Amino acid sequence: MSDESTLDIRTIPPMYRHPMIFEKFEALGPGEGFILVNDHNPKPLYYQFQAELAGQFTWDYLEEGPEAWRVRIGKAA
Numbered sequence: 001m002s003d004e005s006t007l008d009i010r011t012i013p014p015m016y017r018h019p020m021i022f023e024k025f026e027a028l029g030p031g032e033g034f035i036l037v038n039d040h041n042p043k044p045l046y047y048q049f050q051a052e053l054a055g056q057f058t059w060d061y062l063e064e065g066p067e068a069w070r071v072r073i074g075k076a077a
Contacts, residue, residue, distance in 0.1 A: 004035055005024075007037065031074070049073075058073070059071060
């Protein structure tokens with residue numbers, strides 16, 4: 001898991017965040033993942049993944065604030 005990339009979106013304007021995250025997800029192979037770092041709980045993003053890609057992703061919180069949230073988003077094998 002140490003070879004996974006990290007996508008820190010804290011400095012990215014909000015309108016670009018979700019498209020960037022979904023592009024990163026689409027580039028993953030089965031079983032691969034990346035670490036998302038955000039400045040708030042990315043629950044709306046989770047709901048978007050659930051609506052569009054149900055059963056195709058994994059979502060594991062690694063850190064839950066208050067300064068940063070880190071989530072491992074993976075593509076289901």
